[in-house]
Amino acid sequence: MILADLHTHTKVSHGVATVEEMYAAARAAGLEYLGISEHSPLPPGFSCRLYQEHFAEDFPALCDEVLALARREGSPRLLLGIELDWIPSNMPYMRDLLAGKPFDYVIGSLHFLDEMSIGFNANWDCPVEEAFRRFEAYYQAMADMARSGLIHIASHPDFIKLHCFDLFQEWLYQPPSRLVIGEAMQALRQNNVLLEVSSAGLRQPFCEPYPGPMIMDIAAREDVRISLASDAHRPEDVAGQFDELARYARSYGYRESGIVVGGERRFLPF
Numbered sequence: 001m002i003l004a005d006l007h008t009h010t011k012v013s014h015g016v017a018t019v020e021e022m023y024a025a026a027r028a029a030g031l032e033y034l035g036i037s038e039h040s041p042l043p044p045g046f047s048c049r050l051y052q053e054h055f056a057e058d059f060p061a062l063c064d065e066v067l068a069l070a071r072r073e074g075s076p077r078l079l080l081g082i083e084l085d086w087i088p089s090n091m092p093y094m095r096d097l098l099a100g101k102p103f104d105y106v107i108g109s110l111h112f113l114d115e116m117s118i119g120f121n122a123n124w125d126c127p128v129e130e131a132f133r134r135f136e137a138y139y140q141a142m143a144d145m146a147r148s149g150l151i152h153i154a155s156h157p158d159f160i161k162l163h164c165f166d167l168f169q170e171w172l173y174q175p176p177s178r179l180v181i182g183e184a185m186q187a188l189r190q191n192n193v194l195l196e197v198s199s200a201g202l203r204q205p206f207c208e209p210y211p212g213p214m215i216m217d218i219a220a221r222e223d224v225r226i227s228l229a230s231d232a233h234r235p236e237d238v239a240g241q242f243d244e245l246a247r248y249a250r251s252y253g254y255r256e257s258g259i260v261v262g263g264e265r266r267f268l269p270f
Contacts, residue, residue: 002242002270004259006035006081007107007155007196007229012062013039014050015233019065025235026076032268033259034238036066037081037107040097043090046112050120063101079104079261083155085111086145094150105260107196108151110159113138124164135160135171139180143187152260153227154188155196156210157219165206172214181215185222192265194258195224197249199241200231209248220252228257228270246270 008022009015017025019036026034041056042048052058063080070078080101084094086108098106111119113134124131138160145151161168171177188195198210211219219226228245232238249257249270256267 001030002228002239002246002257003031003268004033004035004076004228004257005029005031005230005232005239005242006033006079006105006153006227006259007037007083007198008035008232008238009038009083010036010062011052012058013052013055014048017235019062019069021235022232022238023069023076023078025232025238029239029242031076031239033079033261034076035079035081035105035259036062037083037105038062040082040084040094042085043087043093046085046087046115048111048117048120060100067102079259081105081107083107083109084151085109086141086151087112088141088144089115098150104262105152106150107153107155108145108193109155110138110141110145113141113160118160119162122163124167128167128170131164131167132171132174135168136176136180139184142184146184146187146191146193149191151193152263152265153194153196153258155229156198156200156231157184157195158211158215161206161212162204172212178214178218181218182222185219185224188219189222189224194227194260194265195219196229197226197245198229198231199245202241202244203237209245216248216252220254225256225258225265225267226254227259
């Protein structure tokens with residue numbers, strides 16, 4: 001059994017539930033740890049149309065609510081995380097944001113690449129060569145993110161495939177691809193950053209975890225430690241499809257899932 005889920009969201013950003021409702025779902029699932037890791041408010045010049053209108057204003061109060069609830073006894077233990085959008089042109093903004101609250105852990109996410117959204121409303125109507133350049137740049141950015149010292153977990157490590165799955169699979173089998181992915185995995189290992197293995201991909205039309213098999217194989221060969229998560233935006237997705245996720249991770253030799261409490265890594269067997 002997977003005992004922790006550190007990647008969950010609430011209705012403050014673009015989820016549908018309160019912290020209490022997500023906590024109740026985690027308790028029903030038998031988790032020992034639940035992390036609320038709301039998205040980070042975006043810096044000037046960046047936006048996500050999925051977010052609630054007053055998300056940035058409501059974010060500090062959400063953090064305070066999680067911190068207050070975390071003081072109560074009982075299971076699961078509640079942790080305060082944040083899903084940080086990695087936007088290296090705004091390093092001071094990111095550092096100030098992380099210094100604002102006592103986060104147990106920071107999940108680093110690549111939702112933007114060269115200021116282009118690669119999630120909502122992504123545009124892949126481009127030449128194949130340009131798409132391949134973006135894929136390579138994505139993993140170079142992941143390596144830079146790992147080396148920054150700002151994050152503990154690298155989330156959904158092939159999120160870029162969301163709206164271009166077949167094109168991404170074509171790129172994966174190009175000779176340089178394993179090299180650039182391998183360099184990103186080495187950066188994770190060398191900087192003690194956990195690789196998130198997420199059931200969120202199982203809820204997409206392509207129905208495979210993040211990351212897919214080739215990247216999972218490279219990570220295992222590079223001895224990268226992992227953190228299993230759901231990226232839940234609804235209570236029913238908390239610990240969602242964790243049995244399947246555990247089987248998937250075990251098939252690559254993994255037997256432990258990492259969590260981060262107060263900035264310190266811990267490992268739980270599954």
